[in-house]
Amino acid sequence: MFQKNKRSFLGIFFISLFLLSIVFLQSGITKVFAQTASSGAVDARKAQLQAQLDALEQQIKDQQVVLDQKKGETASIQRDISILDAKIAEAKLEIKKANVLIEQLGSDINVKSKTINVLSGQIDENQQSLAQLIKKTNEIDTTSLAEIMLGNQGISEFFSDADSIEVIKSSLFDVYEATKSNRQLTQAQKDDLDKRKSAAEDARQLIVTEQNNIQSDEAQKQKLLNLSKTQQNQYQTVLDSQKKLADSIRSALFALRDSASIPFGTALDYANFAYKQTGVLPAFILAILTQESNLGANIGTCNRASDPPEKHWQAIMPGPADIAAGTSKRNDEAAYLRITSALGLNPDTMPLSCPWNNGWGGAMGPSQFIPTTWESYGAALANLLGKTTANPWEPKDAIMATAYYMKQLGADAQTFTAQRTAALKYYAGSNWSKPANAFYGDQVMVKVQNIQTNMIDPLQNN
Template structure:
């Protein structure tokens, strides 16, 4: 370790100069600097002057030796200090680990201590403030004692303020430390839950493998038979007739292709879209049997319906829509997705942007599937703030699709029926894709 010399001190370089030469040069420099500035004619020295210079030279040599000893001592100390610094760094690392374990306990102890001191200060201050002026004067017959006691009271108040501030600070530190500890525990619990789920997944996979081996008993022929049976089931599902909510039908495989396209465009899963559009989900709703003049709301929907059919070059009198209910509620829902004209008008541009059909038609299967998916996407966004599980959110969104703002009364009727149907369709889709 090299110590920086103070300004004006001698600097000795380790091994870079020969000591005798350095001494001579240094002595000559010092002697010259100490000589008085005189003319060259006056350089002749008397015996007394020579003796004085020799004494001065001897003193300078002694100072140089002293400085050399000091520098050597500093060098030794530097080496020792370096070792001590390394040792301290190691101790600091150990202490930091120890402090992480005890800092919360220490903070609680300091908080308790300061609370105790605070209680004592408050009791004393209360006693002093309850003492009247006459009582204080009697206790302190000397005026100097009276004012001394008064100063003590003021000092107690100051100390009380400091202690309160300290307690507040310590309490904040303690809360921060406890919060950090709670977060670590929470993270550890989350990690354990994830590990448990992974173990469960591995165990489930192993069980499925064992079950498959048990069914086939390791024989290729039995495995092929099992695979063939699965393929037959998938083929049956694909060819099954899918009947639409608003009338009409197609194979399940065709309906799934439309739903899958809508899923890719909106993020709403295909099984849920199919469950919404499936006829069995309608709960006996009267659909697709009436003309618009007797079924639709005359001011809200009829003008939009006529504008829509005109844009599609369709004769409105040839179109059947859902009938009005016996209780007086208007109908007028159109096509496979059963949108009323005012609702379709809100989604037609978004549908056209996805399908490329401009204008979009509620009687076109592709447009109808995408329109349903877009409506469900908006509905499920509102359900996310209420429910956390997917099935609950889909039940909520289905009820909104069916009843709009009155969805809560249909949550466990229509909504639950659709959510259950979606689970069944998902199993069919998984089998098709297996």
């Protein structure tokens, strides 16, 4: 009996130690947050960095005013040199701002990482303590009241042990809630950390872009400075050559998947219109469409009048039979017929994407929407376009559809990481973060830079 009483006492004793350890751990994490939050040196540096950011933002605004004023002057070599000087100065300020922001974010990321490590350790400790508490409570629950009474040497010890048992049981809920709270706090810290890492990556990408802009503008400025006196007097000839370049860019055909190519100038007009409606940048919209056009060359086109039966729309997209067989949950066939009927089109001759990588085909037009998705966006797209029914094979409608969908995926934030993530989600859905799909986002962002630098910027400067 003494041994049994001894076991009961030791069990309660060890459980008390577990509870005490939790109290210490909770106290420890409070101290960590307090130390993190109250670091005078860190706070002072943050304030200093914020002041630098504010000053740089004001200088950038002032430089933009100068740039706008120079653009309003009559065309001349000196005016164009001044414009280039203003653009170079503004780009350098943007780089300084980005570097300050990276330093600021770096400090925040370090703090967040330490906090997450502490919280993760706290969760592990709580889980271990919770497991022990549950184990000991189960042991107590399997012991009858008579055994507990007989295991004690006196009635006072019985009531003392009974009180301790009740305290232990009530503590289970507290430990569980503490663990749950720490999990939620840890996830919140991780989400915030991801946002700060994305912001730092955006700042680094901005530096690369602005450095490229400076290099290009410096080269253009040097060309102007090297013009001879005679050439300066004939500067209109230089302007005419720039205009010819702009005209050639506008007239260059912009390839669209499963639709006829259109002049780049027209595609840009459509993209600018979509940008005003959605906030998604024109270069990004056109980069997505270019990527899809390139991908289409590899996948192929189905459902044309000359295609064999295995490429017919009923063979390449899911319908009622596939739903019944459990191979798909979508009825793209019915949606496709409704779309073509509303547009007065022949469903047997409209170009569609072929099946790819053991998946379904049937995506429509330049933006490559599957029928059920297009139908779900139809009313919104028609409203944005100011028409009754949107047409997935019509370039203007497809460009608006791409912009609208990219907005749903977060591309309207206009940062590098937001656009790249949107492109990946567009391509891979819930599998967007898998390394195997990274190529799509990387290729799109390279196209964004190329379209902006070599096609859109020359048009805006003329």
